[in-house]
Amino acid sequence: MHNRIYNFSAGPAVLPEGVLEEAQKDLLSLKGLGMSVMEISHRCKAADEIFATTDANLRRLLRLGDNYKILWLGGGASQQFSMVPMNLLRGEGRSADYILTGSWGEKAIKEAKKEGTARAIWTGKAENFVRVPKPEELNFDPKAVYVHYTSNETIQGVQFEAEPDAGGIPLVCDASSDILSRPIDASKYGLIYAGAQKNMGPAGLTVVIIREDLLPLCGENLPSMLSYRVHAENNSVYNTPPVFAIYILMLVTRWLIEIIGGLEPMAAINKRKSQLLYDAIDSSGGFYRGHSDPSCRSAMNVTWRLPSEDLEKEFVAEAKKYSMDGLKGHRSVGGIRASIYNAMPEKGVETLRDFMKDFASKKG
């Protein structure tokens, strides 16, 4: 008995229990190797196998063509806010279009502007970031090197239903909080980046998927560790990558393939889980007020308010008594946020839904 609780944290976040159990079993000696996966050289055969298996699993799940490279980096998505423009935006006459649907997109363009010309072609700020743009609201610069967007805004709980149609301009996507939560059309992307600590593994690993034809855009004189080209040419072992975190990602992708059956069933489960909470919000007679426009509700981060901040505090504190943690909304927006990534069991969401109904009937 592990006495595990339901962890609704936005990231680092819940991992599949089977993954943790396997990591635990092998922690002192990986499969007869006599060393912990934390201790093995990143250039040994066992590490090669971990990297290759993880790469293959990601390719399979995301249906990536052979023209994409997968890089294992550090520094989180926040470092990508700078690395993307350092690599792709430095150069005569280059500019990029940014779509801002929440806090992370705003951070991304702020860093991009330090490196080159970045244009916010749409922002939901005036509406308090409750939705994504309609196609007719987007006026792309046809010469843009890339279009950057955030597929799911973790703080606001606003998610794109599908990739925006940028008419062939490469999409650059911060997919930190919904990567591997549903199938994607990989061919639309020039670059996808995601911190591991929501749907993939522990904090400290950032996955970057880059289309090879973008690599020549990366300047020759960048700091080596900040150059996609250097990492791609060295198959992500230019220096020591975060081996243990990649190993956990290997176990997570295996869980997705073997236990869940791929991203279609995962998406269906995620849809079902989030619907339970949105139904509880919609049927509360106004006691719970969802943050996002119903057309853009996130299947990963469900965000809502209660009639008062005092009631919100009470909700969070009371939920803890029922073994539910991490429900406090982000300090910048307040309210409640339930992050229900891939690894959150349906039972956990049902428990929260029941608690919501009960709390509303008592306090409403």
Place this chain on the structure above:
Amino acid sequence: MHNRIYNFSAGPAVLPEGVLEEAQKDLLSLKGLGMSVMEISHRCKAADEIFATTDANLRRLLRLGDNYKILWLGGGASQQFSMVPMNLLRGEGRSADYILTGSWGEKAIKEAKKEGTARAIWTGKAENFVRVPKPEELNFDPKAVYVHYTSNETIQGVQFEAEPDAGGIPLVCDASSDILSRPIDASKYGLIYAGAQKNMGPAGLTVVIIREDLLPLCGENLPSMLSYRVHAENNSVYNTPPVFAIYILMLVTRWLIEIIGGLEPMAAINKRKSQLLYDAIDSSGGFYRGHSDPSCRSAMNVTWRLPSEDLEKEFVAEAKKYSMDGLKGHRSVGGIRASIYNAMPEKGVETLRDFMKDFASKKG
């Protein structure tokens, strides 16, 4: 029974078995928390305690004054090769002095030159990096912003006995492969950086210790994730740090304090361990030839050659049969390298020493 082998890898490297056992025990639920340390938010109380304890332990072990900040970063020491000059060297009239005693120092200055004026004031390259400079060989620029050196060159096995005397110019030290292996005079340093994966924990964490008076040198418009100032102002939680790796470092520092008794006894053990191997080299009648000058021999990475490359291959292959792995020298220098960091048990070094004697008597 774990059937653990003796792992002489240069990094990632062996960790204390007690640390791995504790991490294993708590992997699914940290001390009654109901969540794995891989799953907890970096802003929760449990994470705060991990960061604070690790910070306090490092301060105690390294005798750091209150005027130092400890930062938890990603990207490895290689990223620091760029971050150090990006932060400290950009600015009118600034330059830095570099002492090159091996491969890593060479990489460091190469990246520094992309960012500003970096001067190699001494290099051991012509002598094949077998020693550190004598004090009289060092002509510092008294106006240098910092003096960079590599306290232990992992590839060559060349170590400074003590900090070079730079006459008050702040030392910037890449201590990746000997941090926490012996006491240091912290007051001499402006900045110490080290990848965790040798003496501290798993790959994916880089510890940066910076003296606060250097922070104003860091430019205002740096990418946020590459600014020491931003990380220092945000107590290393500007974004999500590698929580799990910091947790392992907490356990390692606790092991150093509680089991080993601090850095003095650790240094004595390390001296004793390395002496076993250097004695085996010196008493082999020339069968084994040490790489480094005896005055600069590393207590962490013992490097030597055999009479032929074939014998070196045989040595490595044969050692594997006796449960010793990771002995192949770095591809750039060849030969044998035994990395015997803090966590390598004396028994492991004795086993290697006995094997060396046996192998020499059979093949010599």
